[in-house]
Structures are given as C-alpha cells and as structure tokens.
Amino acid sequence: xxxxxxxxxxxxxxxxxxxxxxxxxxxxxxxxxxxxxxxxxxxxxxxxxxxxxxxxxxxxxxxxxxxxxxxxxxxxxxxxxxxxxxxxxxxxxxxxxxxxxxxxxxxxxxxxxxxxxxxxxxxxxxxxxxxxxxxxxxxxxxxxxxxxxxxxxxxxxxxxxxxxxxxxxxxxxxxxxxxxxxxxxxxxxxxxxxxxxxxxxxxxxxxxxxxxxxxxxxxxxxxxxxxxxxxxxxxxxxxxxxxxxxxxxxxxxxxxxxxxxxxxxxxxxxxxxxxxxxxxxxxxxxxxxxxxxxxxxxxxxxxxxxxxxxxxxxxxxxxx
Numbered sequence: 001x002x003x004x005x006x007x008x009x010x011x012x013x014x015x016x017x018x019x020x021x022x023x024x025x026x027x028x029x030x031x032x033x034x035x036x037x038x039x040x041x042x043x044x045x046x047x048x049x050x051x052x053x054x055x056x057x058x059x060x061x062x063x064x065x066x067x068x069x070x071x072x073x074x075x076x077x078x079x080x081x082x083x084x085x086x087x088x089x090x091x092x093x094x095x096x097x098x099x100x101x102x103x104x105x106x107x108x109x110x111x112x113x114x115x116x117x118x119x120x121x122x123x124x125x126x127x128x129x130x131x132x133x134x135x136x137x138x139x140x141x142x143x144x145x146x147x148x149x150x151x152x153x154x155x156x157x158x159x160x161x162x163x164x165x166x167x168x169x170x171x172x173x174x175x176x177x178x179x180x181x182x183x184x185x186x187x188x189x190x191x192x193x194x195x196x197x198x199x200x201x202x203x204x205x206x207x208x209x210x211x212x213x214x215x216x217x218x219x220x221x222x223x224x225x226x227x228x229x230x231x232x233x234x235x236x237x238x239x240x241x242x243x244x245x246x247x248x249x250x251x252x253x254x255x256x257x258x259x260x261x262x263x264x265x266x267x268x269x270x271x272x273x274x275x276x277x278x279x280x281x282x283x284x285x286x287x288x289x290x291x292x293x294x295x296x297x298x299x300x301x302x303x304x305x306x307x308x309x310x311x312x313x314x315x316x317x318x319x320x
C-alpha cells in the first residue's frame with residue numbers, strides 16, 4: 001500500500017514507518033520537525049517537511065491510507081497552553097481528515113492515548129470505561145476520536161484509534177538502525193531514570209511513596225515500542241469503511257515507579273539515587289490498560305512485556 005505517516009520523524013512514528021517499509025509498503029513521512037528529527041525517517045521512506053495543515057498538498061488519490069502520529073503530547077504544557085493543543089491536535093487533524101476526504105483516502109490509524117480516560121474508576125481500563133480526560137492533551141485526543149467517528153459515518157472512512165499509556169524501549173530495524181526516544185523535554189520515567197545512570201541528571205524524583213500499592217509508589221503500564229508499532233500495522237489491515245474502532249494497548253501488567261528504578265539499577269549497574277517528593281496532584285495510584293479486545297479481535301499481544309528487556313533495549317540505544 002501507499003501510505004502517509006504523519007509525525008513519522010518522532011519516536012513512535014519513525015518506528016512504525018520503519019516497520020511499514022520493511023513490510024514492503026510505499027511510505028511518505030510528513031513531519032514539521034518541531035519535535036521530530038529528520039535522521040529518524042527510515043531509509044526507503046520519502047520525506048515531506050510540512051505541517052498537518054499542508055497535508056492536502058502531500059496527499060493525492062494514489063494514497064491508500066494514513067497513520068497519524070503528529071501531535072503535541074506534553075500534559076503540563078497542555079495545561080499552560082491549551083489553545084496550542086486544540087489548534088494543533090484537533091485543528092491539524094481536522095485539516096488532515098478534510099484532505100483525506102478531498103482525495104478519497106479512506107483509511108486512517110490514529111495514535112490516541114489512554115489519557116482520554118482520565119482518572120479511572122477501576123483497573124485494568126477497558127474501552128467501555130468512561131472518558132473523562134483531566135487535561136487539554138487528553139481532551140484534544142478524545143475530540144479527535146469523536147471527529148473520526150463522525151467522518152467514518154459521513155464519508156465511509158475506515159478508522160482505528162489505539163489508546164496506550166507509556167511507550168518504552170527501542171526498535172532495531174531489519175537494517176540495524178535503532179529507533180529510540182529523543183525528546184527535547186523528557187517526561188517519561190524510564191529515560192529520565194537512565195539519564196541519571198548516564199550522568200546527565202543527579203537523581204530521579206519519586207513523587208509520593210504512600211499510594212495504596214505494594215511499595216507505595218504509582219503503578220503504570222509500559223508497552224515496548226516494537227509491540228506498539230506492530231499493533232499499528234494490524235490496525236491498518238483492520239480498517240473497515242464506515243467504522244471507527246477503538247483499542248487499548250497494554251503489556252497486561254503494571255510496574256511501580258520503584259520497580260522501574262530497581263530494574264534500571266540492575267541493567268546499568270549504577271546506584272541511581274532518588275529524591276522523594278510529595279504526590280503530584282491528579283496522579284492516580286494505578287493506570288493499567290486492558291488489551292483483551294485487540295488480542296481477541298486482531299490477534300495482537302505484547303511479545304516484549306518483560307520490564308528488564310524493555311529497559312535493556314532503551315539502555316543499549318543510549319550507550320551504543
């Protein structure tokens with residue numbers, strides 16, 4: 001198939017683009033490089049440096065589908081600058097969808113987020129649980145899901161949204177290239193812990209040790225980037241005209257902040273000092289997504305669910 005990958009110069013988008021190229025698809029990456037890196041675009045893919053509002057000039061009727069990753073994704077920034085998230089995440093996606101409608105491109109896989117659920121009533125979170133996002137980032141992604149449902153019904157679009165929490169690890173392509181996290185502002189736990197082992201940070205902050213969890217620290221779900229990318233390829237094949245399907249992605253287990261730090265110490269051989277702080281407002285004790293639906297309907301499962309393997313891949317990418 002001929003495919004457009006928006007945000008394909010970012011962490012997740014580049015790994016998915018690489019898997020698509022390896023599967024024999026013709027891939028064009030669209031990215032404005034505001035947070036992505038041109039050298040992350042996989043060999044064999046074409047590259048258009050452009051924003052989502054320019055998608056109409058990149059797409060044409062020969063494209064078979066779109067995999068959509070381009071978005072602002074920092075929760076704290078979304079609270080400080082909500083209009084940036086509404087204009088980019090929702091406004092940009094609406095421009096993309098209109099370009100798809102104009103050119104007759106009727107297949108899209110959307111990189112959504114489990115932040116659309118907000119603070120869960122129970123865990124693991126299923127697709128049937130209420131969506132009550134607690135920040136503009138999650139709200140903007142939920143609004144895109146609403147738009148996808150409307151476009152699917154009105155314009156015979158086939159859409160799949162994938163909702164997940166924490167992506168980690170590194171993907172090594174068939175050619176040996178490594179696709180790993182490179183964020184100017186890093187908010188993810190594993191790379192921040194590993195940054196201490198690299199000497200880039202003095203210590204890692206632990207926000208709260210009095211949660212109702214086995215060791216008192218928050219529990220989160222982690223999905224390996226290779227598994228996540230593979231889910232997008234399965235979702236692409238599952239797109240059905242007129243339908244918008246939503247799937248959660250998770251490893252099937254959660255790991256506490258303290259467990260992540262302990263495994264990072266084991267993998268790196270570094271003591272990794274910690275600084276204990278107060279709870280952050282709005283941090284739920286446990287966030288774990290159920291992947292039962294996508295396992296049942298698309299046959300996906302997390303093949304790299306071992307936390308040590310996830311951390312080891314991330315560490316190897318940082319020290320290669």
